[in-house]
Amino acid sequence: MEILILGLLLFLGLHLIPTVPALKAPLVHAFGENRYKGLFALLAAFGLTLIIAGYASAPGGTRLFASSIGARHAAPLAMVISFILFSAANMKTHIRAWVKHPMLLGLAIWALVHLLANGHGKATLLFSAFLAYAVIDLFSVIQRKTYKQFTPAWKFDVIAVISGLLLALLVMTFHRQLMGVAVVPWGV
Template identity: 85%
Template sequence: MLSLGLLLFIGLHLIPVVPPLKAQLVRVFGENRYKGLFALLAALGLILIVAGYARAPHGASLFPSSVGAIHAAPLAMVLSFILFAAANMKSHIRAWVKHPMLLGLAIWALVHLLANGHAKATLLFAAFLAFAVIDLFSVIQRKSYKPFVPAVKFDVIACVSGLLLALLVMTFHRQLMGVAVVPWGA
């Protein structure tokens, strides 16, 4: 179930890496129907990932957890969540980084990959890391970036909301994922 969800979710998100394929799908289905099908299938893929990860056994330990990654994870998550928040705002962060969501995803996946060593975590985080790297190279090559005029207020919003969301996730990480990651966690 986890593997199927990853294939569906990441496979869909890799369609733009092949512009002629995306253009053909848009021609066949129409722009709105393409977007609707994409959203529906991506949601199904995400549901399969979450349910599959929850049901999958840890599996064999493929490598020892990195103590450095475990200690760096809280700071890395704050940075990731700020980048996620900045991805859809006209912020200086987005203007400078260009593709903050992909960079945030790569940081999130890498630190989690190194902090875990069991099979299902390796599959999940390695798949997302590979996707982030492939898509980042693709968007850079395709020059997929629309210039805009940044405003400081969006940087403030991205930083505050990213920090608050990261703290919230860290606080309830044990209840959500079964692993306490900070001393103050619930």
């Protein structure tokens, strides 16, 4: 469990740096923009690796609460929505223009439905940490008004919807292979 906690602290801690401009600015100044981004990416990848390894090796832990049947039934649709939001986050979509921060909203949906659908210790730690991060960062970007203006194009919405749907179906199909839990009847 310690590896999982270390990975969460590193990965999410790094991603919280931009929420405190007074912390980020000196780091960018000290390292330079490109080195800062490179170091950020390298440390984030290491943190994500620790999260994956830590989650895989940690025991399930004590069941902290009963799994929500409603969350388990809603999870496939919630994952389709999350993956569409993830896909729309870096394209000039109408979805992004309307939602403003689709990556954080998709992450919050993903984390919340997984948190409620599980209930054992390591899952509660993982998904509550990501949910807390998404909420904190979402409030931060709204407060800082960090939203880039752009002209959306429908072709990007079509790409986001199709790629998000396909990726969600792929993950659901192989969820048992990846995570040890079948989430849809057609899963392998």
